[in-house]
Amino acid sequence: MRPSLPSPPASQPAGLERLCARQAAGYGYDHQVVISVIRPAAAAVTVTAPAKINLQLAVGPARADGYHGLVTVFHAVSLLDEVTVRSAPHTSITVTGEDAALVPVGESNLAWQAATALAAAAGVAGAGVQIAIRKRIPVAAGLAGGSADAAATLVACNELWRTGLSQREMAELAAGLGSDVPFAMVGGTAVGRGRGELLTPALAVGKYHWALAFGQAGLSTAQVYATCDRLRANRAAAGGGPEPAAQPELSTPLMAALRSGDPAKVGPLLSNDLQPAALSMQPELRRALAEGRDHGALGAIVSGSGPTCAFLAKSAAQARDIAVGLTSSGACRAVARASGPVPGASVIRAGAPS
Numbered sequence: 001m002r003p004s005l006p007s008p009p010a011s012q013p014a015g016l017e018r019l020c021a022r023q024a025a026g027y028g029y030d031h032q033v034v035i036s037v038i039r040p041a042a043a044a045v046t047v048t049a050p051a052k053i054n055l056q057l058a059v060g061p062a063r064a065d066g067y068h069g070l071v072t073v074f075h076a077v078s079l080l081d082e083v084t085v086r087s088a089p090h091t092s093i094t095v096t097g098e099d100a101a102l103v104p105v106g107e108s109n110l111a112w113q114a115a116t117a118l119a120a121a122a123g124v125a126g127a128g129v130q131i132a133i134r135k136r137i138p139v140a141a142g143l144a145g146g147s148a149d150a151a152a153t154l155v156a157c158n159e160l161w162r163t164g165l166s167q168r169e170m171a172e173l174a175a176g177l178g179s180d181v182p183f184a185m186v187g188g189t190a191v192g193r194g195r196g197e198l199l200t201p202a203l204a205v206g207k208y209h210w211a212l213a214f215g216q217a218g219l220s221t222a223q224v225y226a227t228c229d230r231l232r233a234n235r236a237a238a239g240g241g242p243e244p245a246a247q248p249e250l251s252t253p254l255m256a257a258l259r260s261g262d263p264a265k266v267g268p269l270l271s272n273d274l275q276p277a278a279l280s281m282q283p284e285l286r287r288a289l290a291e292g293r294d295h296g297a298l299g300a301i302v303s304g305s306g307p308t309c310a311f312l313a314k315s316a317a318q319a320r321d322i323a324v325g326l327t328s329s330g331a332c333r334a335v336a337r338a339s340g341p342v343p344g345a346s347v348i349r350a351g352a353p354s
């Protein structure tokens with residue numbers, strides 16, 4: 001019988017220890033085998049990751065793999081989920097906060113998949129981790145909250161296990177989890193291409209203040225894309241409207257406005273090809289958009305696949321006024337204020353191992 005693996009000597013750096021063949025043989029393993037054991041770098045690691053708004057979302061036709069080619073301008077805002085991970089014999093998830101009851105706590109949760117994918121890539125498949133998610137980003141809201149949790153879990157487990165994976169390997173893992181996960185890793189303002197996973201940083205000057213109106217019920221991203229296809233097909237059959245461009249184009253006026261740092265220039269240039277689909281699925285969003293405009297928003301748009309509506313304000317004070325106006329109008333379930341751009345998934349605490 002093989003002896004159980006002893007802990008690595010304390011003199012070795014914490015993290016993922018790759019034991020060489022000689023050491024492995026000493027532990028009773030075949031001398032050809034290179035094994036990995038984990039001595040966590042910290043007892044617990046806490047990471048925050050941001051919600052995103054799409055300042056432009058130009059959607060092309062469906063590709064052969066079912067995804068839609070797109071060009072988008074991602075913008076990370078200060079509405080943050082928080083994920084804490086701890087080593088554990090088995091992987092588990094707990095969720096508290098906004099919409100906690102709606103979040104799956106099993107393998108279907110993207111955070112679970114993130115931990116599993118990282119463990120496999122780092123050669124520690126089977127390493128368990130306790131994942132505690134504190135949600136502030138509403139679920140199925142078009143704000144990429146699940147992607148934020150996946151990105152936070154990747155960064156937190158990477159810190160816990162000190163995997164030594166390169167940035168590129170981490171980005172590939174992120175893209176494999178979902179189209180918006182790579183952006184949640186980097187944050188800021190960035191242009192996304194492909195299905196959203198191919199990122200280029202965008203030059204955006206200044207700070208942008210937002211009021212966010214949350215819809216009464218969530219929308220499925222897949223269904224919103226499918227509705228977009230259907231609306232376009234109906235329009236084409238009726239002889240109206242142009243076909244979507246096979247290669248959607250980045251809005252150069254929007255990029256110039258972002259470089260100017262003037263929200264009054266950015267506001268009218270916000271655009272979202274998924275908005276008609278989201279509005280057809282939740283017509284009451286029209287009222288929220290109109291209320292926000294009536295309260296002086298510089299731009300009013302459905303965020304991503306919706307149903308969250310995002311309102312660009314000229315100042316933090318005006319964002320508060322818009323949020324108050326939206327609340328008293330009853331046009332939405334709840335409101336929040338946020339500013340952007342903010343960084344992507346960031347370690348905020350790493351407790352010493354006991």
Ligand code: C5P
Nearest residue numbers: 066067068178179180195196221222225
């Ligand atoms: O990549 P992610 O899992 O977040 O995508 C969820 C769903 O949204 C996909 O299954 C697909 O139906 C749709 N989608 C799409 N084109 C994209 C991104 C997402 O059709 N570029």
